[in-house]
Amino acid sequence: MDKSSGMNVDPLALAHRRPDLSASVPILPGQKIVMIAVSLALMALSVLRPWQTAQGCVMLATAFYLLFTFYKLLLVRLSVVSRAEIRIAPAELAGLKDADLPVYSILVPLYHEPESLPGLVQSLVALDYPDHRKDVQLLLEEDDAATREAAARLTLPRGFRVTVVPKSFPRTKPKACNIGLAQARGEYLVIYDAEDRPEPDQLRKAVAGFRRAGPDVICLQCRLNFYNPRFNLLTRWFTAEYSAWFDLSLPGLSAMNAVIPLGGTSNHFVTRKLEELMGWDAYNVTEDCDLGVRIYRAGYRSRMLATTTWEEACGSLPFWIRQRTRWLKGYIQTYLVHMRRPWRLLRDLGPANFMHFQMLIGGIVFCFLINPLFWFLALLWFTLRLEILADLFPGLVFVGGALCLFAGNFAFAYIGAIGCYQRGYYDLVKYALLAPAYWTMMSYSGWRACFQFFSNPFHWEKTRHGLSTGNQT
DSSP states (O other): OEEEEOTTOOTTHHHHHOGGGOTTSSSOHHHHHHHHHHHHHHHHHHHHSHHHHHHHHHHHHHHHHHHHHHHHHHHHHHHHHHOOSBOOOHHHHHTOOGGGOOOEEEEEEESSOGGGHHHHHHHHHTSSSOGGGEEEEEEEETTOHHHHHHHHHSOOOTTEEEEEEOOOSSOOHHHHHHHHHHTOOSSEEEEOOTTOEEOTTHHHHHHHHHHHSOTTEEEEEEEEEESOTTSSHHHHHHHHHHHHIIIIIHHHHHHTTOOOOOOSSOEEEEHHHHHHTTSOOTTOTTHHHHHHHHHHHTTOEEEEEEEEEEEOOOOOHHHHHHHHHHHHHHHHHHHHHHTSSHHHHHHHHHHHHHHHHIIIIIIHHHHHHHHHHHHHHHHHHHHHOOHHHHTTSOTHHHHHHHIIIIIIHHHHHHHHHHHHHHHTOGGGHHHHTTHHHHHHHHHHHHHHHHHHHHHOTTOOOOOOOOSSOSOOO
16 A cells, blocks of 8 residues: 655645635634624614614615525526536547546545445446556545554555645645645546545546636536435435536536536546645635635636536434534635635626625525524514514515515525436425425524634534445435
8 A cells, every 4th residue: 555645745835825815814804894893883873773774784685685596596597508517428438548548636535434445445446547547545634543544454456545644733624635636646636525426437527528628627516416315304405405506506607607616526627727726725614615716716717517426415414514514614714715805806706707706605605694584574474463574674675575585485495396306306306395494404504604613713524424325316
């Protein structure tokens, strides 16, 4: 077994060389001043003109909800009609000769996952790619004795090696990936998680996709979905969400050449360009989303690739809450980092992508945070019929609020149903229509993420795998 260590690698290069693009400092003093000033202004207005202030906030939130609803529907429409994903035909795939394929680096960060190793190795061996062209690094933490011992007991195939990640702060997946990137040997590079089962021809499709795409395309994001969608109600909802996001929303973004918030796995890169970007931000706990933005800020693009990696949907509510908290905390980190200098972000992304960033990164978090308030107001209205609430929604604001409550909520549930139907999960369509219950858990996770951002911004709440067994597709 070929072992290597990342002792001489700087996994914090982005924080050291471009601190303005790193979440190593979660929030700058200037941002704190702005937040405090806005909070004080709202408090003062609430004291001086409480009713007008409440009406103004409701009006702005309602307008945003309407805009966000139409935005999501637009993404779905573009996804269906544009076919913007890169699709590799069988004949084109057959034309790729083994002798012409480049070395492909595969990074797999693992932590406390010894039971996943045999299945992981089997999945990577099953990839239809020449063994001598695979450069597989199992990234194992220095203090993870169980997983390192499990790897030592295995006879790893040709092209596999263990890279030991030294114990240091922060303890995050992107830090481990940066160490692997520094030692990658391939022209292209992909990230997989421990439980991933990529389609066997995915690497070949990625090579063909990069060769077809323009030189400014340095990342191809694959679709993600689950091999255990029917394990319980939570995995059914999770599957509907993933089907809507990866099969409908992200292809719609690709159709508009918009910023794509990358998934945490199965994103393929041009290695040299990823090194140019200094890899991932080791301090960002949703490093994939942040990297997706930095790709566009640097003048490059990402595209969607029509191939799927199958993952394990988290079927435990406590672990799902932790996972979703981490994701949303990373979205908060990403938003605050890139909004440190809004005018520079506008210049780097351009007006259209600047607005995509606001909707996709800031808007999603805002929705989850504000949803409980509007649900509470709706509950009060339908149960107590408080006339005072009607004054909060004057004229057109009431019309907009009604559209959000009925048409908007139906639209989001319907998008999940379409995603399930398009995936062939016909029996899951009815569960997608019950999504409002799922959204309450996302809002809880959003508030948890907000509090954790200020109390423990770099804490990585790990998702536990292996809770369900067997292939239930």
